[in-house]
Amino acid sequence: YTGHLTFGSAGLSNSLLKYTPVSTVKDSSSLYGLDIVGISVDDKELKIPLTVFSTPGAIIDSGTVITRLPPKAYAALRTAFKEKMSNYTAAAGLPPLDTCYDFTGVESIDVPKVSFSFKGGTVIVGIAFPMTLALNADPVVSFFDPALDILDSAERKRSQRRNFGCTDGAQREKSGEASFHRIHASSFLPSSSSSCVLSPRASNTKSSLQVVHxxxxxxxxxxxxxxxxxxxxxxxxxxxxxxxxxxxxxxxxxxxxxxxxxxxxxxxxxxxxxxxxxxxxxxxxxxxxxxxxxxxxxxxxxxxxxxxxxxxxxxxxxxxxxxxxxxxxxxxxxxxxxxxxxxxxxxxxxxxxxxxxxxxxxxxxxxxxxxxxxxxxxxxxxxxxxxxxxxxxxxxxxxxxxxxxxxxxxxxxxxxxxxxxxxxxSMTYNNIFSYCLPSSADYTGHLTFGSSGGLSNSVKYTPISLARDSASFYGLDIVGITVAGKELEIPLTVFSTPGAIIDSGTVITRLPPKAYAALRTAFKENMSNYTSTMGRSIFDTCYNFTGLETVEIPKVSFSFKGGTDVEVDSKGILYVLNVSQVCLAFAGNGNDDDVAIFGNVQQKTIQVVYDGAGGRVGFAPDGCM
Incomplete structure (x- = not known):
């Protein structure tokens, strides 16, 4: 990435800029002083007396890597942060960092937001993952204060990201339209890794198996x-x-x-x-x-x-x-x-x-x-x-x-x-099993039988419907599709006439022709800034991302009967043939009467729960952790 250093007022963002007065820093005329008046963790303000900040004062300094806080302020921040991170494995610190975690084998991470309040009512919402500092080649990470912007597999928590004044994507999120995934174009390149990251879930229960590509x-x-x-x-x-x-x-x-x-x-x-x-x-x-x-x-x-x-x-x-x-x-x-x-x-x-x-x-x-x-x-x-x-x-x-x-x-x-x-x-597992398909071939997922293997508390269920006259397939009732936060105008009969199934053996999701046409149109409208290229095989909507550092793609979600909404992971929206040919990873059926199929590319990273006894299928995000 590059940033910018700009002189003069041209190009300043009038809608995003908030000011705080420059304060006097003791006897220095060189440093820029600031008046910190509070810190919040996940929107909850910490109980820190104002004198904790006002007595020593504060400066902003581009040459200092790690933010330093008064002892009482840091203690309050650390306590609140550790409470939010209690589900993760703590690791040894490395001075000056004393609050560290081991994320070995973890595919995604929830990090609390941290905000600083300054005099004049200015609030800076800390970027979630610039709160991470990698200490070594192993995935041992220390959390302190906003420092280095590193990106890892947990980047999917993009609702917590803020890129002030950098991209139009920041404008979208600032205006409440957190409906896009920001993806590194480098992720479209073939992986050269020969290592394998194991899913911890498959090792935590005797009824689980590692799922591998x-x-x-x-x-x-x-x-x-x-x-x-x-x-x-x-x-x-x-x-x-x-x-x-x-x-x-x-x-x-x-x-x-x-x-x-x-x-x-x-x-x-x-x-x-x-x-x-x-x-x-x-x-x-x-x-x-x-x-x-x-x-x-x-x-x-x-x-x-x-x-x-x-x-x-x-x-x-x-x-x-x-x-x-x-x-x-x-x-x-x-x-x-x-x-x-x-x-x-x-x-x-x-x-x-x-x-x-x-x-x-x-x-x-x-x-x-x-x-x-x-x-x-x-x-x-x-x-x-x-x-x-x-x-x-x-x-x-x-x-x-x-x-x-x-x-x-x-x-x-x-x-x-x-x-x-x-x-x-079924006498042992009650006809229940679940799986998570990994985001890439460098990771494993899990196939778990029974409900004792740790079903996510966030699982949302939809009833199993009858897939025509087949007793084998798991039928689903699709009731809607949303692109970039906007539900597509698709008549319900488009889905109900052919019906739908979920299938682990189908790679690419197939949709009724009218539903696919609506999805394709909405996707292309949101991707109009990118260079389109020729289609290939079953794909007709493809893009050339050569030379780009990041790409923003609209989020896609499916609504199922019973009020269950499933957001497709970013890896399930695009199919990468190569960096110059990246395609919308959906296809249309040839006939209106052909059953729709929710395929395995769109199931990546989701915990999919099959409850045969209860007659339902469930979905939960971040299912491979």
Missing amino acids: RHGPCSSLSSEKARTSPNHDDILRLDQIHVKSIHSKLSKKLTPQYRVSQSQSTDLEARDGSTLGSGNYIVTVGIGTPKHDLSLVFDTGSDLTWTQCEPCGKNGTSCYPQEEPIFNPSSSTSYSNVSCSSPVCDSLTSQGYYRNCSASNCIYGVGYGDSSFTVGFLAKENFTLNSDVFDNINFGCGENNQGLFNGIAGLLGLGRGTFSFPSQT
Whole structure:
């Protein structure tokens, strides 16, 4: 950043400037004296006698780094500050700083505002994060008084930011229109980090798993090939296939392309109408006794959990390449096949799966919208989540698996059907689970089962609606969209006619055509100062941010039935292809009747709570902390 040093009165902000008299500083004619009359922390004025300031006096000095206060004034400030920061881990001080905190693994931080009152009624609201001074390379931060302007992942608390006289964004916030995110253009550049910051929430409970981006440094997939991200065109192409197959399933228009053939010429009708090729996020689950840790994509639109199994067909070649050793059921003492005559096997058909028998053993089949499939034995096995162990979980032991699964072992089904993992563990977790998807691949999120893992007090719920005739998807009722604090004029029937679902496997949120058109128009109006550029793939609204230091983008929020408003994180509004092509991260459906889908890019950093027992889905900000 640069600031400015200006001589003369030209360019002074008449609307923002407030003056306080220059006071005499003892016997000095060089220094600029000020009369401090009070300090406030989070708008609460501290009880400091006026003589504490008036006796020594005060100056403003551009050459002093750290603000110095009279002992009694500093003690009052420190006490109030520590009370507001009681939820964070204290750390050792480094003179002259004595109030420090360790933010290792913390993704965002709430810092109290500090204001100084001067003679004449002038109040300066302290910028929240210039109250932080980094002491070393580790994320150990000391809070004192406004000093250095450093920015970190907690920058999202922009409602506390003030840039006096620097940008038009400050004018917006000063006038009460805190409806924009200010983003460093450098954040649009590819990350060169090879480190991984773990979510503390996933380590705090035995029913939590670390959620990682499958292509990032946090991934357990060991090889560079497995972790190398596919190009953006592939990601968006696979996502479009995924979305089309969801639409096909929910519209009951399954075409022959959504049927796949086993080598024995057994037709498998698509069950989930989805593709795992675009699945971004994986968890590590222990399967068997002794447990075999495997990386699984988790999917709220699928029910049956499955993994690849040895011997991979008669000739051992019927599995796709997998990074981790393929699960061998013969090495597990707790594995058993499900009998073909059992009610569980019979229920495959009623749940929409392919069912067959091999001798007395039950055979399952699942087809996906990109012609990927898994076929194998329906079995029972022990599953281990962190330290929670569950016996006799029904799952698919796939010996004939083909498709775009890109090195992962299989899938963890989190849908609403009876075969899903939440349904099978409902006696323990009451059919409740939550997750937070990290802001970037350098961080982890969490997948937590049950309500004892620390659901946020700020969770707001919306009822689960019926997604057409599907028992797997979690339906939502969207009732409005807001851009830059202004609700868009979209008739309610635009959303209610096709309905909507939330899906962890869809990357980009899809909206009804009229809703997307309204969102796009409002977004473009608020981005008119930036250079537009050509679209790409499913994106038609893109910008070139080359040469810019900061970018201000309008906030976007969704309103759901029940009065629940969800503000999309700044990382969920734009999709970065490169710094010269940054696009609005939403897309329109092809038809008015296609179901809307709230995708995983828009879910980043939000704690999403699925309460199957209560028939509701909840949302809370800053969910990965």
